[in-house]
Amino acid sequence: MILTDREIQTAIKKGAIIIDPSPSEDAYSSTSVDLTLDPYLTIFNEPIEGADTIIDPSIKKLHIEKTLERLTTQEKIPADGFIFKKGQLILAFTKEYIDLRLDTKYAARVEGKSSLSRIGLAIHITAPTIHAGYDGHIRLELVNNGPLPIRLRVGMPICQLIFEQTLGTPDKGYHGQFAGQKPT
């Protein structure tokens, strides 16, 4: 079941959903709320010709964060915006911190905005689920699939969050089995 704007606002008032900073009134639509672009981008370094790097996700000891740290550079979006080249992949974050309380049966999906989709801007690569209990800024995988470069600016509405109520409580939010137990 998807939450309407009124239900999202009620959940925020109750503290069941936290969005910080709080979205403005015009950030809501009937069934979603827009989130905005954080100033910091993670940009993949240009490959060195003749020294190709291959990432092998099946290697058990692969440490994705360390790998990304080596292969990327952090950049702050300048005042006149960041020119996002066509075909490029960059990692970004929402400016807003999200907390979906585990015991309140809310999950969410981060989705693109149609106005940006039409110019080729994708905001995630097949990983839209924000699980019940998630807290943090939302990581975005931005790809410019369009024919032209796109100027990204700090604080621009970049994605929308659609909240859903789960049917039942997930195991980790259900204390029946472990009620009254303490690890000893």
Added chain:
Amino acid sequence: MMKVKVAEVGKGLHHSEVVVTVKTIGGDQSLVIDRRSLDNGFIRIGYPIRENKKNYLIELPRETSSGSWRVWVNRAQLEDEPERQLA
């Protein structure tokens, strides 16, 4: 609810993030979390999913570097966490 012991091992891509490791029965697993989630070396994990002798199956708040959500940890890694009240 419960929380699991973690060790901070690095920074995440965003200034709000930290990389932590959880001691599982199969070895250390790393994951990125928001710094706000870190509470004196512990993170909230809700209730354990299963119990097997001295080990508990828990679900982490984020996917680990190797793609796992649920890991087995020794009960010594867990502590009780008071329930948070809604407004």
